Amino acid sequence: MVDMTNKRLSVAPMIDWTTTDYRYFARLFNPHVYLYTEMISTGALIHGNRARHLRFDALEHPLVLQLGGADMTEMTQCAEFAQQHGYDEVNINVGCPSDRVQHNKIGACLMAEPNTVADLVKHMQAAVDIPVTVKHRIGIDDFDSYEFMADFVQKVAAGGCTRFIVHARTAWLQGLSPKQNREIPPLRYEDVYRLKQDFPALDIEINGGIETVADIEAHLEHIDGVMIGRAFYHNPYLLAEANSLWGTPVPKRSDILAQLYPYLEEQIAKGEALPTMTRHYLGLFQGLVGARKWRQALSGKPHLTIDDIKYAATEVLALNPDA
Known part of the structure; x- marks a missing residue:
């Protein structure tokens, strides 16, 4: 049995799905997992109905706000909103492959700009007391070598990020839909394991294609955390079964x-x-x-x-x- 003392299990941010109504429901199955909001753009928080975007029930903690954006001032301001509203962490989206967000420099396209992401982390972290983390892919388009990802992580870590959530697929920014990007590029779990070996001081979580408690346990032998999206959403009782990792009761x-x-x-x-x-x-x-x-x-x-x-x-x- 895996010692969960310094391990983490998370429910992935999913647009239109990880709303406060879903997150409350998910929390009823498992008191241990970290819950994420949908990706929320800085524009939505600054110019939209901020109170509605940021609302949550106290039961949802620990809770992470995932932000989409690249403007230093706006991202820092939204990190401050997160802290003011009581979120436990802020996460920067560097993994979404949607062409709808690329022109705003949101998501996976930012992997090509590690210094930009490092600056975001540095300024956001200076403005708030809660952790600022990064969720990214193992690569983008033809920049899919392990060395490309390791260089990205090294530079962003220099900006102060200590936790990286890695979707173990390359994002193909041209030619594939977001749905296809979750299914077609092959999973390369070994690259994420290697990242932990090369950066032992960092917290490394893995995401992509994980569907059972046995899968979770196998990954946690190598890295610090597991993030699951659709499997938890479509079969929420998997969250209940995951209580076995902590040795706590499985609710009916x-x-x-x-x-x-x-x-x-x-x-x-x-x-x-x-x-x-x-x-x-x-x-x-x-x-x-x-x-x-x-x-x-x-x-x-x-x-x-x-x-x-x-x-x-x-x-x-x-x-x-x-x-």
Whole structure:
């Protein structure tokens, strides 16, 4: 069994998915994991509805705000917003391959500018007391050698970053969609392991293609942390099973629902739409008898009620008494 004292398990930032409603739900499964916001651009925080973008429930801690941007002043200002609102860390997105963000110098394209990222870390860290971390790829386009990534990490670490979350695929900035960039470039876990060996003083986390608790344990033998995105989202009970890493109890789905209902009632009272929240909960019974019926009960229902959810859950739990 892996000693988790200095290890970390995280839920990856995912646009449109890791909202506060999902994060609250995820926290009910596991008290140990680090949760990330969606990537939020500096423009959205500075010129948009900042309070709504940054809202979270106290239960969500430890919680990391992921920022997209490259302007020194704006990124520093948004790091200050994060600290003021009570976030535990700030993360700089240097991994998103979307062509929608490249023209704003957000995401993976910044791997070509390690000195820019180092300066961002340096100035942001000087302005706040919370850690500033970086999430990046192993390379971009034809710049996909281990040496390219190691040079990037070395220069950014010189700016003061001590934690790097590495998606173990190259980002192809031309010709592939973000979805294809999560699937087509081959995974190179050994490059991330080597990075830890070459930079033992840094905290190195790995991301990409990890789907089971056994996978998590295997990676933690080599590096400091594991980050999982879609596997946790589509099968949230994997978060519950991961409690075994810490030797803590695995909650039942029925217990999670009992804690979720008061949250939903509270959010409805604040004017939030129930269907918007419940879209994140479709995977609760993934792999069990009745999972499809549960998804159908929650999907496409503009007038969905909490009683509807309770009825659907009761039906599935009756088929799975140990759930």
